[in-house]
Amino acid sequence: MKLCPNCGTQNADQFMQCTACGSVLPASAPQPVYSGTAGYVPPAYQQSPVTSAVGWLGWTLLCGFLPIIGPIIMMFAPDDPSAKNFGKAMLVLQIIFGIIGAIFSSTVIALLRYSLGI
């Protein structure tokens, strides 16, 4: 069936003009049938799984509570490629900040010990 863009009347696919108002109908293209999500095949650009907002919250909490380990899990566990990339980025950042933090805290401890004469 083709819907008339002018008046909304349903016309048989072979009709070139609307049976109700006579306006020209668009060329017959198979209209996608959206019957819920079952049987719906998304276009190729949408086919990679997408992590939900709740999923992102979970991953962020995991990376926060389990530094290094969380991002490593995140690099392999999700199907979503952007979540995997996020895991890689988090791992690199946590290693960098871990090294900076270790240098900083050992410097502070060394300075404290020196100034206190321990």
Ligand SMILES: [Zn+2]
């Ligand atoms: Zn019409």
